Amino acid sequence: MGIVEKIKEIEEEMARTQKNKATEYHLGLLKAKLARYRAQLLEPASKSGPAGVGFDVQKSGDARVALIGFPSVGKSTLLSKCTHTASETAAYEFTTLTAIPGVIEYQGARIQLLDLPGIVEGASQGRGRGRQVVATAKTADLILIMLDATKSEEQRRLLEIELDAVGIRLNKRKPDVVFKRRTTGGITLNTTVKLTKTDEKTIRTILAGYKLHNCDVMIREDITTDEFIDVLIGMIAICAEANRSFGSETTTGTRKYIPCLYVYNKIDAISLELVDKLARTESTVVISCEMDLNLDYLIERIWESLELVKVYTKKRGARPDLSDPVCLRKGATIEDVCLGIHKSLVSNFPLDRGRSSKFSPHAQKVSLNHQLQDEDVVSIFTK
Numbered sequence: 125m126g127i128v129e130k131i132k133e134i135e136e137e138m139a140r141t142q143k144n145k146a147t148e149y150h151l152g153l154l155k156a157k158l159a160r161y162r163a164q165l166l167e168p169a170s171k172s173g174p175a176g177v178g179f180d181v182q183k184s185g186d187a188r189v190a191l192i193g194f195p196s197v198g199k200s201t202l203l204s205k206c207t208h209t210a211s212e213t214a215a216y217e218f219t220t221l222t223a224i225p226g227v228i229e230y231q232g233a234r235i236q237l238l239d240l241p242g243i244v245e246g247a248s249q250g251r252g253r254g255r256q257v258v259a260t261a262k263t264a265d266l267i268l269i270m271l272d273a274t275k276s277e278e279q280r281r282l283l284e285i286e287l288d289a290v291g292i293r294l295n296k297r298k299p300d301v302v303f304k305r306r307t308t309g310g311i312t313l314n315t316t317v318k319l320t321k322t323d324e325k326t327i328r329t330i331l332a333g334y335k336l337h338n339c340d341v342m343i344r345e346d347i348t349t350d351e352f353i354d355v356l357i358g359m360i361a362i363c364a365e366a367n368r369s370f371g372s373e374t375t376t377g378t379r380k381y382i383p384c385l386y387v388y389n390k391i392d393a394i395s396l397e398l399v400d401k402l403a404r405t406e407s408t409v410v411i412s413c414e415m416d417l418n419l420d421y422l423i424e425r426i427w428e429s430l431e432l433v434k435v436y437t438k439k440r441g442a443r444p445d446l447s448d449p450v451c452l453r454k455g456a457t458i459e460d461v462c463l464g465i466h467k468s469l470v471s472n473f474p475l476d477r478g479r480s481s482k483f484s485p486h487a488q489k490v491s492l493n494h495q496l497q498d499e500d501v502v503s504i505f506t507k
């Protein structure tokens with residue numbers, strides 16, 4: 125029996141099984157199996173080359189934003205409007221056949237916007253260039269799911285399914301579970317909160333289902349069985365990857381938690397009522413590329429969603445350089461600033477000295493791992 129049939133069989137059994145306390149444990153096992161088969165399905169085929177590898181476009185700038193959508197929703201039109209790069213646009217599907225990078229300059233940041241080919245249902249399973257597209261999406265700091273406002277609401281869910289299938293979790297936080305593999309000692313399961321949506325027995329069954337007989341698991345939030353399986357598969361993939369030692373973006377089993385904006389284009393062609401309804405939806409921006417509607421607002425929302433912080437650098441005895449900020453991801457440290465300037469700076473960093481402050485005279489000496497706030501001014505002393 126092939127994997128696809130096995131998956132179908134499990135899905136049927138799950139549909140047949142009533143959901144209650146007595147079956148929870150059995151369902152957990154089925155879910156674990158299902159997730160494992162789906163991950164296998166997405167593994168690169170053994171001989172047919174490195175499927176699941178993204179387009180070979182160099183990352184550049186301070187962040188990468190990927191445009192994902194069905195054909196002809198207006199992805200290339202958007203790139204051509206928001207950046208100095210022209211990407212071919214046309215009324216027929218699959219106009220764009222490769223990844224086309226452009227740059228959005230905003231608030232001193234250089235944001236790479238990637239125009240990608242349109243994808244179709246089943247893209248994640250190797251249809252068309254879809255697999256390459258979704259693999260590229262995995263390398264993004266923000267995903268723009270671009271939708272045609274004149275088409276059915278169904279498109280949005282279909283795209284989410286494709287991204288989910290390659291391990292992309294949109295607008296979700298990674299569940300707080302710590303997992304450590306051991307060679308002996310059995311399973312140690314610790315929780316810091318009361319589990320109300322799953323239970324210890326189910327978790328142990330799932331671990332056994334994965335032949336994980338020796339490990340430490342620490343659960344720090346009230347997760348569901350599905351969430352547990354998801355984190356577990358992600359962690360197994362990371363371990364497998366570490367053993368293989370090639371690029372992290374190639375394995376589909378790993379999970380990536382990426383923020384996402386839903387962008388409805390072509391609002392010039394729908395009713396005002398519908399525009400209003402869509403605009404009120406969470407994480408959603410409505411635009412018209414053709415009529416230049418709301419494009420500035422979209423860029424503002426992109427900037428916000430990326431959560432970049434701007435840091436100014438200052439030479440000793442000089443005023444801070446406000447014209448050329450360094451943009452970093454939220455949570456970035458002094459070490460990241462040093463790495464951005466020159467690799468050797470970190471190794472030469474003598475006594476953990478750096479300074480970070482607002483424009484106040486109360487400069488503060490901080491260490492390499494000090495986290496930066498927006499608009500901090502940083503001076504680096506190597507002696």
Ligand SMILES: Nc1nc2c(ncn2[C@@H]2O[C@H](COP(=O)(O)OP(=O)(O)OP(=O)(O)O)[C@@H](O)[C@H]2O)c(=O)[nH]1
Pocket residue numbers: 193194195196197198199200201202212213214215216217218219220221240241242243389390391392393411412413414415
């Ligand atoms: N009415 C309307 N049409 C638009 C708008 N934006 C783009 N279009 C049209 O939609 C068609 C497709 O635009 P593209 O930018 O080529 O779409 P795409 O998503 O890049 O398409 P593929 O590369 O084939 O996947 C073109 O005929 C555009 O003129 C818009 O805001 N309103």
Ligand SMILES: [K+]
Pocket residue numbers: 195196197213214215216217218219220
């Ligand atoms: K097109």
Ligand SMILES: [Mg+2]
Pocket residue numbers: 199200201212213219220239240241242
């Ligand atoms: Mg295009």
